[in-house]
Amino acid sequence: MGYSKEIYRLAQQELDRRRNTARDTAEKHQAEIYSAIPRIREIQKELADSGLRAVQAAIYGGPNSPQALSSLRIKNQALQMERVKLLESARLPADFLEVHYTCPKCQDTGYIINRRCECLEKLLRRFAYRQVSESGGLGECRFENFLLSYYPDIPNQDGKIPRKIMAGILNSCQEYARNFLPNGESLLFRGHTGLGKTHLSLAIAYEAIEKGYGVYYASSQRLLDKLQAKQFQRQAKEDTDYQEMAENCDLLILDDLGAEYSTNFTVAALQNLINVRLTESRPTIVSTNLNTSMLTERYGERSVSRLLCSYRAFTFCGDDIRMIKRMEH
Numbered sequence: 013m014g015y016s017k018e019i020y021r022l023a024q025q026e027l028d029r030r031r032n033t034a035r036d037t038a039e040k041h042q043a044e045i046y047s048a049i050p051r052i053r054e055i056q057k058e059l060a061d062s063g064l065r066a067v068q069a070a071i072y073g074g075p076n077s078p079q080a081l082s083s084l085r086i087k088n089q090a091l092q093m094e095r096v097k098l099l100e101s102a103r104l105p106a107d108f109l110e111v112h113y114t115c116p117k118c119q120d121t122g123y124i125i126n127r128r129c130e131c132l133e134k135l136l137r138r139f140a141y142r143q144v145s146e147s148g149g150l151g152e153c154r155f156e157n158f159l160l161s162y163y164p165d166i167p168n169q170d171g172k173i174p175r176k177i178m179a180g181i182l183n184s185c186q187e188y189a190r191n192f193l194p195n196g197e198s199l200l201f202r203g204h205t206g207l208g209k210t211h212l213s214l215a216i217a218y219e220a221i222e223k224g225y226g227v228y229y230a231s232s233q234r235l236l237d238k239l240q241a242k243q244f245q246r247q248a249k250e251d252t253d254y255q256e257m258a259e260n261c262d263l264l265i266l267d268d269l270g271a272e273y274s275t276n277f278t279v280a281a282l283q284n285l286i287n288v289r290l291t292e293s294r295p296t297i298v299s300t301n302l303n304t305s306m307l308t309e310r311y312g313e314r315s316v317s318r319l320l321c322s323y324r325a326f327t328f329c330g331d332d333i334r335m336i337k338r339m340e341h
């Protein structure tokens with residue numbers, strides 16, 4: 013699966029907007045020039061008529077059709093020259109009356125025959141990342157702006173140096189993103205709030221999206237709200253199927269597992285989601301503030317041991333960066 017329906021809708025909307033703007037501008041130019049230089053309207057009409065006659069000559073053929081076509085061509089060239097001169101005299105470019113598309117290759121339709129145009133690919137990536145980072149609520153999170161200097165370089169009470177540990181985690185995440193595959197490993201980010209778990213998840217998301225993979229990011233609370241709404245059909249006309257998207261996207265990022273309001277439904281839905289993705293070998297990045305015993309208490313031993321055995325786990329350490337940043341301001 014690539015992008016969600018919503019992302020396609022946004023990209024299509026942008027293409028429609030570009031196309032309409034290009035056509036409206038051309039129409040406006042036409043109206044302006046017709047009132048300023050009426051001869052141009054006549055030229056346009058003659059060109060359209062001779063175009064039609066050329067098509068007829070080409071289709072119906074006949075003994076005189078080669079001569080007819082060549083005289084039409086000569087007449088067309090003369091008309092076009094006249095139009096250029098008239099535009100020049102009004103200090104306007106020769107292509108003033110043409111439609112200027114943002115992407116001339118696909119004329120802002122997004123497709124070249126049946127293939128997606130580069131401009132559409134670019135739009136899809138842009139909207140996908142915007143959606144992901146907006147739901148992350150952290151703005152632009154990249155590897156480049158993940159600052160190791162926020163992590164202490166003196167040993168903590170466990171004798172570990174946070175900066176060194178985090179440098180290793182950063183490195184592994186960069187490598188993971190660089191080699192990302194939609195049947196690759198799943199990751200588990202553990203540690204207290206404000207240690208950069210969401211930041212690194214979003215940095216991986218950015219790179220996967222850049223490679224054209226479909227990424228769905230949600231906090232566990234938000235995703236469960238969506239799934240629950242669907243369950244009780246409160247959103248019958250919802251155009252995005254969140255369950256389908258969460259199960260089938262190339263990379264699912266489930267942020268803040270354990271912070272959701274817990275019910276039998278939420279526990280079962282999360283167990284199901286994690287199982288489906290493991291069975292189908294689709295990668296998931298789960299981040300959580302909870303330790304193993306708290307996770308077990310919530311989701312049961314079987315699910316938690318599955319999570320711990322099948323996911324590659326990283327334990328983040330250091331001091332709460334959000335607090336440090338707040339104190340700096």
Ligand SMILES: [Zn+2]
Pocket residue numbers: 115116117118119120121122123129130131132
């Ligand atoms: Zn294009």
